[in-house]
Amino acid sequence: MKNLLNPFVFFLGLSFLFFGCSSSDEEGNGSNAAPSITIPLEVYKKVYGTTSEITIQAGYVYINTNGVPDHKSPYFKDTKWHDAKYEPYDASNPNKFHAGSFNMNPNRVSELNISFKIPNSPSKASTNAPTSMGPIGVSLNGIPFYNQYAGPNQPLTREINSFDNYNGHPAPLSPGGENGSSGRYHYHMEPFWLTANASKDALLGFLLDGFPVYGPEEGGKTITSSDLDSYHGHTATTKEFPSGIYHYHTTGDAPYINGSGYYGSPGTVSE
Ligand SMILES: [Zn+2]
Ligand SMILES: [Zn+2]
Numbered sequence: 001m002k003n004l005l006n007p008f009v010f011f012l013g014l015s016f017l018f019f020g021c022s023s024s025d026e027e028g029n030g031s032n033a034a035p036s037i038t039i040p041l042e043v044y045k046k047v048y049g050t051t052s053e054i055t056i057q058a059g060y061v062y063i064n065t066n067g068v069p070d071h072k073s074p075y076f077k078d079t080k081w082h083d084a085k086y087e088p089y090d091a092s093n094p095n096k097f098h099a100g101s102f103n104m105n106p107n108r109v110s111e112l113n114i115s116f117k118i119p120n121s122p123s124k125a126s127t128n129a130p131t132s133m134g135p136i137g138v139s140l141n142g143i144p145f146y147n148q149y150a151g152p153n154q155p156l157t158r159e160i161n162s163f164d165n166y167n168g169h170p171a172p173l174s175p176g177g178e179n180g181s182s183g184r185y186h187y188h189m190e191p192f193w194l195t196a197n198a199s200k201d202a203l204l205g206f207l208l209d210g211f212p213v214y215g216p217e218e219g220g221k222t223i224t225s226s227d228l229d230s231y232h233g234h235t236a237t238t239k240e241f242p243s244g245i246y247h248y249h250t251t252g253d254a255p256y257i258n259g260s261g262y263y264g265s266p267g268t269v270s271e
Pocket of ligand 2: 214218234235236247249
């Protein structure tokens with residue numbers, strides 16, 4: 001018994017612990033690489049606007065949605081959902097770029113078949129792919145996130161007045177086709193329906209690279225693009241990831257959801 005308290009034995013024990021830890025660290029991914037994180041199924045299940053069970057297979061999560069918002073919108077006008085879900089624009093959109101004079105576009109909500117295949121263990125990509133036009137991620141109500149452009153390298157500017165009360169609008173179903181009857185509803189900026197129902201710092205969805213998107217507040221503070229990196233994210237702890245994770249934020253200033261591309265490697269989406 002007395003020997004165990006001998007300072008020399010104690011030192012040997014400490015040395016073993018110290019060298020044991022440091023050698024196992026060196027077998028890891030290197031000190032500068034952000035570790036990948038595996039996102040549990042129950043976090044994905046916060047995406048409620050789905051048309052089938054969310055599943056994880058061979059490193060990807062599969063999320064299927066129909067692209068029909070669960071909130072009202074002027075863009076349900078004269079559709080099959082008109083009686084239940086049409087509401088005129090009521091000038092309540094708090095987006096500071098929305099002039100208040102609503103400029104409804106000719107497209108309407110339509111029912112789609114959107115399949116997201118997203119990496120389940122996202123990690124930083126060595127080359128960061130730019131986002132494409134069309135869906136760049138999925139929000140909790142199944143509506144796609146779009147990037148900060150109205151067309152290739154065209155800022156949203158004038159399109160913003162066509163956003164409804166909840167900051168979304170539909171794009172044409174196909175370029176040059178079927179205007180006035182159908183379209184792809186989406187959010188380029190904060191989905192006000194989701195942040196009003198949850199909170200300004202809540203999980204809002206995922207981009208195609210698998211990293212989560214949060215609302216415009218964190219720790220009681222409003223996040224702006226100047227708090228984030230060029231991809232429009234940072235690493236910090238969140239409610240769902242108390243050990244920390246890289247994540248994007250929606251912000252009231254450009255580029256709103258994503259900046260110069262995906263932080264990780266994007267999965268795929270089909271419509
Ligand atoms: Zn748009
Ligand atoms: Zn954050």
